[in-house]
Amino acid sequence: MTKKQKKVLIRIIIAAILVIVCYLIPINNPYLRLAVFMIPYLIIGYDILRKAVLGVVHGEVFDENFLMAAATVGAIILGEYVEGVAVMLFYQIGELFQSYAVGKSRRNISQLMDIRPDYANIEADGQIEQVDPDEVEIGTVILVQPGEKVPIDGVVTQGSASLNTSALTGESLPREVQEGDEVISGCVNMSGVLKIRTTREFGESTVSKILELVENSSMKKSRSENFITRFARYYTPAVCYGALALALLPPIVNLLLGQESHWSLWVTRALTTLVISCPCALVISIPLSFFGGIGGASAKGILVKGSNYLEALSQTRYVVCDKTGTLTKGVFEVTHQEAAEGFTKEELLEMAACAECYSNHPISKSLREAYGHEIDRSRVKDVEEISGHGVCAYVDGRMVAAGNRKLMKKLQITHIEPNKSGTEVHVAVDGKYAGHILIADVVKPGAKEAVTGLKNAGVREVVMLTGDSRPVAEAVAEELGVDVVRSELLPADKVTEVERLLAMKGRKEKLVFVGDGINDAPVLSRADLGIAMGALGSDAAIEAADIVLMDDDPAKIVLAMQISRKTLRIVHQNIVFALAVKFSCLFLGAVGAVGMWWAIFADVGVMILAVLNATRALTFRKK
Numbered sequence: 156m157t158k159k160q161k162k163v164l165i166r167i168i169i170a171a172i173l174v175i176v177c178y179l180i181p182i183n184n185p186y187l188r189l190a191v192f193m194i195p196y197l198i199i200g201y202d203i204l205r206k207a208v209l210g211v212v213h214g215e216v217f218d219e220n221f222l223m224a225a226a227t228v229g230a231i232i233l234g235e236y237v238e239g240v241a242v243m244l245f246y247q248i249g250e251l252f253q254s255y256a257v258g259k260s261r262r263n264i265s266q267l268m269d270i271r272p273d274y275a276n277i278e279a280d281g282q283i284e285q286v287d288p289d290e291v292e293i294g295t296v297i298l299v300q301p302g303e304k305v306p307i308d309g310v311v312t313q314g315s316a317s318l319n320t321s322a323l324t325g326e327s328l329p330r331e332v333q334e335g336d337e338v339i340s341g342c343v344n345m346s347g348v349l350k351i352r353t354t355r356e357f358g359e360s361t362v363s364k365i366l367e368l369v370e371n372s373s374m375k376k377s378r379s380e381n382f383i384t385r386f387a388r389y390y391t392p393a394v395c396y397g398a399l400a401l402a403l404l405p406p407i408v409n410l411l412l413g414q415e416s417h418w419s420l421w422v423t424r425a426l427t428t429l430v431i432s433c434p435c436a437l438v439i440s441i442p443l444s445f446f447g448g449i450g451g452a453s454a455k456g457i458l459v460k461g462s463n464y465l466e467a468l469s470q471t472r473y474v475v476c477d478k479t480g481t482l483t484k485g486v487f488e489v490t491h492q493e494a495a496e497g498f499t500k501e502e503l504l505e506m507a508a509c510a511e512c513y514s515n516h517p518i519s520k521s522l523r524e525a526y527g528h529e530i531d532r533s534r535v536k537d538v539e540e541i542s543g544h545g546v547c548a549y550v551d552g553r554m555v556a557a558g559n560r561k562l563m564k565k566l567q568i569t570h571i572e573p574n575k576s577g578t579e580v581h582v583a584v585d586g587k588y589a590g591h592i593l594i595a596d597v598v599k600p601g602a603k604e605a606v607t608g609l610k611n612a613g614v615r616e617v618v619m620l621t622g623d624s625r626p627v628a629e630a631v632a633e634e635l636g637v638d639v640v641r642s643e644l645l646p647a648d649k650v651t652e653v654e655r656l657l658a659m660k661g662r663k664e665k666l667v668f669v670g671d672g673i674n675d676a677p678v679l680s681r682a683d684l685g686i687a688m689g690a691l692g693s694d695a696a697i698e699a700a701d702i703v704l705m706d707d708d709p710a711k712i713v714l715a716m717q718i719s720r721k722t723l724r725i726v727h728q729n730i731v732f733a734l735a736v737k738f739s740c741l742f743l744g745a746v747g748a749v750g751m752w753w754a755i756f757a758d759v760g761v762m763i764l765a766v767l768n769a770t771r772a773l774t775f776r777k778k
C-alpha cells in the first residue's frame with residue numbers, strides 16, 4: 156500500500172468507528188446530533204466534497220464526485236445521517252480498493268519492466284565508474300557484472316556468461332553468450348563478468364524500445380473503452396436530471412391535484428437513484444481489464460501495443476504466416492554444394508559468405524556460419540540487397556551475385572538445376588555461373604502445435620507465404636498442416652496476397668500477419684494486425700508490428716489469442732453485470748422498493764466485484 160492509500164484507510168477506520176459511536180449514543184438535541192454526525196462525514200468525505208465543488212466551478216459538473224456529494228448532502232438534509240455517512244464511507248472503500256488493484260497491475264507490469272537499467276559501468280584508468288546509460292556513446296566498452304542488467308545493446312568483447320532473458324521473453328531458460336556474441340539490453344547477467352562494446356545508444360537499445368512501447372500502450376484505446384467513455388459522458392448528466400425530475404415532478408403533481416406532496420419521500424428516492432447510478436464500476440473496471448490483459452501477456456513475452464490490438468486479436472479468423480524465421484528456424488545448414496567449372500566448393504562458399512556479409516537475412520547469417528572464418532569487410536564493396544532475390548556485391552573487385560533462380564534470371568545468367576531439393580543459393584562471379592549451394596531449414600518445434608492450436612481456436616484459414624521455392628514451401632506446408640501455401644513471392648506479392656484476403660473476409664473478421672520483421676514490414680502494417688516474432692534485437696519488427704512476440708515460439712500466437720479472448724470475456728461480463736444490476740436497482744429505487752443500503756451495494760458492491768473480475772485478466776494459466 157502506498158502512503159496515500161494508508162491515509163485513506165485510516166480515515167475509513169476512524170469514520171466507521173465514529174459513525175457507530177454516534178449512532179449508539181442517544182442525543183436528543185437535533186442540532187447537536189447534526190453537529191456530531193458532521194465529524195465522521197467530513198473526515199471521510201471532505202476531499203470528495205472539495206472535488207465536487209471544484210467540478211462545478213470548472214463547469215465539469217457531472218462526475219462521480221458530484222453524484223456522491225449531492226446524494227450525501229441530500230441525505231443529511233433529510234436527517235438520514237447514518238446513510239449519508241455510509242454512502243461516503245463505502246464509496247471511499249471502493250475507491251481505495253480500486254486504486255490498490257490498479258497499483259497492483261501496474262506493479263506487475265513494472266516487474267516485467269524491471270528491465271530498465273539504472274546505470275552502466277565504464278572502466279576508466281583501472282577504476283569502475285557508474286554512469287547514466289544515456290551518456291554512453293556507441294563503441295564504448297562497458298562492464299556487466301554478475302547480477303547486473305545489460306544496459307545497452309552490444310557485442311561481447313571479453314568473457315562469457317549465462318544471461319537470464321525471462322524479463323524479456325517469459326522463458327526461463329538462460330542464454331549462454333561468449334566473445335563475439337551479440338547481447339541485447341534488458342537481460343540479466345547471472346554468472347561471469349562481461350565486457351561489451353556497445354553498438355547502439357541507450358535510446359535506440361532494445362530495452363528503451365520496449366519500455367516506450369509498453370508505456371504508450373494505454374494510449375491506444377479499445378472500442379469497449381471508447382464506448383464506456385462516451386457512455387459516461389451522456390449517462391451521468393442524464394441520471395442527474397432524471398433524479399431531479401424524480402424529486403420534483405411527483406410532489407408538484409400531487410400538489411396540483413390537491414393531495415399531500417410527500418416531498419421527503421420523493422427526494423429520498425431521487426437520492427437513492429443518484430447513488431445507484433454512479434458509473435464507476437464500468438469506468439474503472441474496463442480499462443483495468445485491458446491493462447491486466449496487456450500486463451499478463453507481457454509477462455509471457457508478448458508485447459501488445461494497445462488495447463485496440465488486444466481486442467482485435469480475439470476476432471482473428473485468418474492467420475497469414477511468413478515461412479523463413481517464423482515457422483522455420485531460419486537457421487540453414489548447407490546440405491549440398493555444386494561448383495561449376497573453374498571454381499572450387501570452398502571458393503563458392505567464400506564468395507557467397509563475403510557478398511552476404513552485411514545482410515540480416517537468415518540465409519546470409521547461415522552462409523556466414525557455414526563459411527566459419529572471420530570476414531574482412533574491407534574486401535566487400537557496393538553491396539546491393541534485392542529483397543526476394545538475393546544480394547550483389549563486389550568481393551575483391553569481382554562482381555558476385557548470390558541468390559535464388561529469380562536473381563540469376565534477372566542477371567541473365569543460365570544456372571544449373573540442382574538434382575536435390577532444398578533452398579537454393581546460386582552464385583555467379585563476374586557474370587559467370589559459379590555453382591550453387593543447397594541449404595535446408597528446419598521447422599520450429601512449436602510450429603505444428605501452433606497451426607493446430609490456431610485451428611482449434613476458431614481460425615478459418617492458416618496461410619503460409621514465402622519467397623522460397625515451391626518444393627521447399629510445399630514440404631513445409633505439408634508437415635505443418637497449413638491450409639494454403641503460396642511460394643516464390645516477392646515482398647510486394649505478399650502484400651497483394653494479403654490484400655486479396657482482406658477484400659474477401661467479413662468486416663468483423665480480422666486478418667493477422669505473422670512475420671519475423673525481415674523484409675516483411677509492408678505486410679505487417681497492411682494486415683489488420685501485424686505480429687512480429689523473434690523480435691529480440693530486431694528494431695524493424697518492433698516498430699512495424701502491433702504485437703511483438705519476444706521469443707521465436709510460434710505457439711505464443713495461440714497463447715496471445717487466448718489471453719485476448721479471456722480479457723474480452725471479462726470486459727463483457729463486467730459491462731453486462733454492472734448495467735443489469737444498475738438498471739434494475741435504478742428502477743427499484745425510483746419506485747421506492749429499495750432504499751439507500753441497496754443503493755450502496757449497487758454502487759460499491761458492483762464496483763468491487765467488477766474490479767475483482769478485472770484483475771483476473773492479469774493471470775493466465777495454460778489449460
Ligand code: ADP
Pocket residue numbers: 477478479480511514516518519540541542543544545546557558559578579580620621622623624644645646673674
Ligand atoms: P521468406 O518469405 O521465406 O521469408 P524472403 O522473402 O525473405 O523469404 O526471401 C525469399 C527468397 O529470396 C529466399 O528464399 C531466397 O531464395 C532469396 N533471398 C532473399 N534474400 C536473400 C539473401 N540475402 N541471400 C540469398 N538469397 C536471398
Ligand code: MG
Pocket residue numbers: 477478479480671673674675
Ligand atoms: Mg522473411
